[in-house]
Amino acid sequence: xxxxxxxxxxxxxxxxxxxxxxxxxxxxxxxxxxxxxxxxxxxxxxxxxxxxxxxxxxxxxxxxxxxxxxxxxxxxxxxxxxxxxxxxxxxxxxxxxxxxxxxxxxxxxxxxxxxxxxxxxxxxxxxxxxxxxxxxxxxxxxxxxxxxxxxxxx
Amino acid sequence: xxxxxxxxxxxxxxxxxxxxxxxxxxxxxxxxxxxxxxxxxxxxxxxxxxxxxxxxxxxxxxxxxxxxxxxxxxxxxxxxxxxxxxxxxxxxxxxxxxxxxxxxxxxxxxxxxxxxxxxxxxxxxxxxxxxxxxxxxxxxxxxxxxxxxxxxxxxxxxxxxxxx
Numbered sequence: 001x002x003x004x005x006x007x008x009x010x011x012x013x014x015x016x017x018x019x020x021x022x023x024x025x026x027x028x029x030x031x032x033x034x035x036x037x038x039x040x041x042x043x044x045x046x047x048x049x050x051x052x053x054x055x056x057x058x059x060x061x062x063x064x065x066x067x068x069x070x071x072x073x074x075x076x077x078x079x080x081x082x083x084x085x086x087x088x089x090x091x092x093x094x095x096x097x098x099x100x101x102x103x104x105x106x107x108x109x110x111x112x113x114x115x116x117x118x119x120x121x122x123x124x125x126x127x128x129x130x131x132x133x134x135x136x137x138x139x140x141x142x143x144x145x146x147x148x149x150x151x152x153x154x
Numbered sequence: 155x156x157x158x159x160x161x162x163x164x165x166x167x168x169x170x171x172x173x174x175x176x177x178x179x180x181x182x183x184x185x186x187x188x189x190x191x192x193x194x195x196x197x198x199x200x201x202x203x204x205x206x207x208x209x210x211x212x213x214x215x216x217x218x219x220x221x222x223x224x225x226x227x228x229x230x231x232x233x234x235x236x237x238x239x240x241x242x243x244x245x246x247x248x249x250x251x252x253x254x255x256x257x258x259x260x261x262x263x264x265x266x267x268x269x270x271x272x273x274x275x276x277x278x279x280x281x282x283x284x285x286x287x288x289x290x291x292x293x294x295x296x297x298x299x300x301x302x303x304x305x306x307x308x309x310x311x312x313x314x315x316x317x318x
Binding site: 003004023025031034035036038039040041042043044063064065066068069070072073074076077080081083084085086087088089090091092093094141 | 186194198201204206208211214218227228229231232233235236240243244248249250252253254255256257260305
């Protein structure tokens, strides 16, 4: 049984390729409150609406790594469905605050590709952007994935 | 009927550090630790849309040579950051950046994460005199001492006297 698609292997990418991922997602209170507390981020900027009402933000903020995880999540089917493993991230930046109810879309560019001898896989470096409903970039960052090469039977 | 106590006389229990509390080379062993269960891992990977079967299908992960589901490395990273917030960034200061994140070993359901951080750079902010800029190098390890994640994080940190 093939559980992953046949167009997300190492060979399906090329350097300079640019992808707008298929789906966007609204980040609601339920995602941010549950996941931020699941990972025990204690900052009141994410927890306390009463305190945040009196700040220039005016409301609680989505924890940056929830935004990052969901933007990378929107890109995960296309860029890691056939991953051997995810290797790392770099140059993670949060360019604008994200609030409950904002919607994000994910964009990706292939920065580099490197064949490796092990496990019939190669390393791809991706640059990801998360863009909100007002076309503002809210997140950007790089990510390296060890991605399988297409097996002979597919 | 008993009247309520005067809550304004209760002493606030403060949490978090300010710029002046940090010094170069200072090391923090962050509180609590966190065992990440299969429930945590599949909840996070599902809600964060991390639809890679290594993180959500145990049988697929086993067919790839793992003993169990692989815990989403973004959950391991977010938990490491979460555990470090009270010591490093609870008081007033957004992220300026996170760099050089390396996932060094797989994390499996039932593994326990603990984290330490070292202050590797600090300076005053030119544009915002009530804040400083601090960079920490954080290491997350599991119960057998194996390093699972390393990264650098830079934040604006409030100085003393600023409200938040």
